[in-house]
Amino acid sequence: MTTPPFLVHDSAKNPDADIWFAEPPGFIGLPLDALSPPQGSPPPGDRAELAVLLDSAPDDKCRQLLLGQLGEGLRLLEALREVGTVHCSLGLHRDDVEEGGEGQTLLSLLALSWRAIATAPPAVTAARAVTSQAPPHTRIEYLEDLPCGPATLSETLRTPAAGDGLVRQALLQVHAHLPHPDGKRLAVLTLSTTAVGRREAYRRMLRQLAGMVSFEDPLTPGEA
Numbered sequence: 104m105t106t107p108p109f110l111v112h113d114s115a116k117n118p119d120a121d122i123w124f125a126e127p128p129g130f131i132g133l134p135l136d137a138l139s140p141p142q143g144s145p146p147p148g149d150r151a152e153l154a155v156l157l158d159s160a161p162d163d164k165c166r167q168l169l170l171g172q173l174g175e176g177l178r179l180l181e182a183l184r185e186v187g188t189v190h191c192s193l194g195l196h197r198d199d200v201e202e203g204g205e206g207q208t209l210l211s212l213l214a215l216s217w218r219a220i221a222t223a224p225p226a227v228t229a230a231r232a233v234t235s236q237a238p239p240h241t242r243i244e245y246l247e248d249l250p251c252g253p254a255t256l257s258e259t260l261r262t263p264a265a266g267d268g269l270v271r272q273a274l275l276q277v278h279a280h281l282p283h284p285d286g287k288r289l290a291v292l293t294l295s296t297t298a299v300g301r302r303e304a305y306r307r308m309l310r311q312l313a314g315m316v317s318f319e320d321p322l323t324p325g326e327a
Contacts, residue, residue, distance in 0.1 A: 116322070121283075122215070122290055123322075125315045127308055130192040130213055190215040194294075198301065211296040211305065213312075218289040225282035226253045228289055232280035233257045240278070242306075251316045255280045256309065258302070275299045277306050279313040290316070 126132075194211035220228055226247075233240040233255050240257035247253050261274045279292040294309045 120320070121318065123317045123320065124215070124292075124312060126192060126213065127312060129196045130194045133191045133193060187216040187218055188214050189217060194296075198298070209296065209298045209301060211294055211298070214293045214295070216291045216293070218291060220282075220287065220289050222286045224286060225284065228282035228286070229253045229255045229280055232282075232289060232291075233278075244310075246310070246313065249281075249314055249316070251281055251313075251318055252284060253282065254313055256306070256313065258306070260299070272297050273299050275302055275305070277302070277309045279309050279316075281313060281316055284318055292316075 192213040194209075194213055196209045196211070198207050198209050220231075223231070229245065233243050238259050238261060240259055242258045244256040245253070246256060255278075257278050257280070259276045259278065261276065262272070275296055275298070277294045281290040281292065282288075283290060292309060292313060294305050294312075296305055298305070
């Protein structure tokens with residue numbers, strides 16, 4: 104499979120940026136700020152940025168259904184923001200690369216979150232990130248040779264509890280814990296998918312993404 108050249112997003116030129124990374128092909132960024140504005144904003148039906156989508160509904164019944172789905176989605180995005188998520192992307196990939204692939208579309212969600220931590224050396228923070236958490240982290244891998252510094256890669260497997268109204272389908276989450284050099288913050292990249300059978304492919308994808316993270320502006324004046 105041929106990988107297209109990377110495109111530099113405008114956010115990479117933001118003088119206030121504190122992390123840079125490159126997404127693999129197949130990911131579509133979700134505008135968290137536009138879709139999930141501060142508390143007190145108008146409901147989805149009155150929001151100008153969603154008007155075009157709602158106006159595309161063929162009738163009022165379909166529009167009400169779409170409003171309901173938007174409401175659920177916006178509540179999910181707001182929950183992500185509340186835990187420090189600053190970037191979210193939807194992944195769409197065809198399951199036809201690895202042996203045994205059926206050619207179906209695989210969905211995933213990539214999220215970048217910041218966590219405040221007790222001041223500690225990056226190596227200590229990376230080790231602490233995968234302990235004393237629920238559900239427990241498994242398949243833990245320590246990465247010591249990344250350009251951004253030491254990190255840990257791990258996995259969690261979640262299944263909705265009975266009676267919570269959700270489909271009881273296992274959700275695989277692969278995490279990359281990347282301590283900031285200032286020792287006070289932890290960047291967490293999480294790749295979530297219900298395609299548990301493709302865990303090796305998603306783990307490999309997140310490991311490659313972690314290898315492209317930088318806490319210093321990687322763009323020279325000529326590239327910006």
